Amino acid sequence: MSNPVIVYGSKFLAEMLYYDSLKHPDFKIEAFAADEAYVDETGFYLGLPMVAMETITERFPPSSYDMIVLTTSFHDMRNREGMYTKAKALGYRLRNYISPSSIVSPGVEMGDNNIIFEQAFLGHRGHMGSCNIIRQQVYVGHEFTVGNNNVITSGCTIGGECRIENNCYIGLNATILNKITVSEESLVGAGSVVIRNTEPFSRNVGNPSRVLSYHKEGLKVNL
Numbered sequence: 001m002s003n004p005v006i007v008y009g010s011k012f013l014a015e016m017l018y019y020d021s022l023k024h025p026d027f028k029i030e031a032f033a034a035d036e037a038y039v040d041e042t043g044f045y046l047g048l049p050m051v052a053m054e055t056i057t058e059r060f061p062p063s064s065y066d067m068i069v070l071t072t073s074f075h076d077m078r079n080r081e082g083m084y085t086k087a088k089a090l091g092y093r094l095r096n097y098i099s100p101s102s103i104v105s106p107g108v109e110m111g112d113n114n115i116i117f118e119q120a121f122l123g124h125r126g127h128m129g130s131c132n133i134i135r136q137q138v139y140v141g142h143e144f145t146v147g148n149n150n151v152i153t154s155g156c157t158i159g160g161e162c163r164i165e166n167n168c169y170i171g172l173n174a175t176i177l178n179k180i181t182v183s184e185e186s187l188v189g190a191g192s193v194v195i196r197n198t199e200p201f202s203r204n205v206g207n208p209s210r211v212l213s214y215h216k217e218g219l220k221v222n223l
Contacts (some may be wrong), residue, residue, distance in 0.1 A: 004030035005095055006060055008053060008087060009070035009080070011045065013115075013133070017070065018046055020118060023100050031060060033067075053086065062091035069094065069113055069131065072151060077167045077185070081149055084113060084131045094130070111148070123160060141178065153190075165200075185216070 007014045007029055014032055021027045032045045036052040044050055051059055067087045071080040087094060094113035098104055102120040111130030116122070120134050123142035131149045134140070138152050141160030150168045152158070159178035164170070168182050171190035176182065186198040189205035189212075198204050201216035 002026055002095070003064060003066045003093070004028045006031050006033050006051075006056065006065050006067045006092070007070060008033040008067055009083060010072050013070040013072050015046060016117065017068070017097065017115065020099050021097070024097075027095075027097060030065060053090075057090055062093070065092070066095045067092035068097060068115065070115065070133070072133065077149060077151070077169065080131060081167075084149075105142075129166075187215070 005027065007017060018029050021029055029048065031049040031051055033051050033053050033056050036054050039052045040050050069080060069083045069087050071083065084094065096110060096112060096114045098116045099118045101118045102116050104116065104122045105124035107125040108122050108128065110128035113131045114128055116134045117136045119136055120138045122140045123144060125142060126140065126144040128146040129148035132146055133151045135152060135154040137154055138156045140158045141162065143161045144158065145163045147164060147166040149166055150164050152170045153172050155173040156170050158176045159180065161179045162176055163181040165182060165184045167185040170182065170188045171192065173190060174188045174192045174194065176194040180194055181197040182188065182194065183198050184200040186200070187203045188194055188198070188209065189203070191207070192205050192209040193207040194204065195208045199211060201214050203212045203215060204210065205212050
């Protein structure tokens with residue numbers, strides 16, 4: 001059996017993960033963690049201890065517990081990188097979670113702290129980095145490449161041989177055609193259909209998608 005797990009981050013996703021994990025034979029959540037300012041004054045969440053990250057190692061040492069880091073929104077992307085680094089620096093092993101109702105095809109390689117929620121499908125011979133969240137009912141085609149720190153939200157369809165770089169957020173029910181690159185820190189809006197490569201730091205909406213704006217200092221906005 002693997003070590004029990006501490007979940008650090010978003011309560012919304014933590015609750016979702018907790019209830020799905022009850023069906024997982026080798027994944028037991030022991031406690032929740034948050035930065036001290038966000039710890040519930042009761043000291044509990046979903047009936048389990050909720051502990052400040054500043055003191056987490058005293059009660060749940062990394063020699064005996066693993067961790068998962070969870071945040072969800074596009075605006076939290078860079079913050080999640082910092083949380084991931086903090087957990088690593090404390091000595092915790094970051095676990096992957098694959099829902100029992102999801103399918104990860106043979107030959108898929110992945111790093112750590114990837115969370116695959118219910119009824120997702122990952123095609124064969126894919127490569128995934130670390131700290132990605134794949135929400136419910138997502139389809140990712142064969143020979144995909146997903147970098148680090150991405151969120152693919154519920155109902156998305158991503159064609160074969162697509163490349164999702166780092167820090168991207170793909171909104172509800174978006175469709176990305178085969179062999180497309182979603183470039184660094186792109187936002188793909190809900191329901192969008194992406195038929196060409198996105199530009200780095202761009203916000204893309206519509207069918208077919210177009211650049212709505214950019215969100216990095218120095219680039220043009222509101223095109």
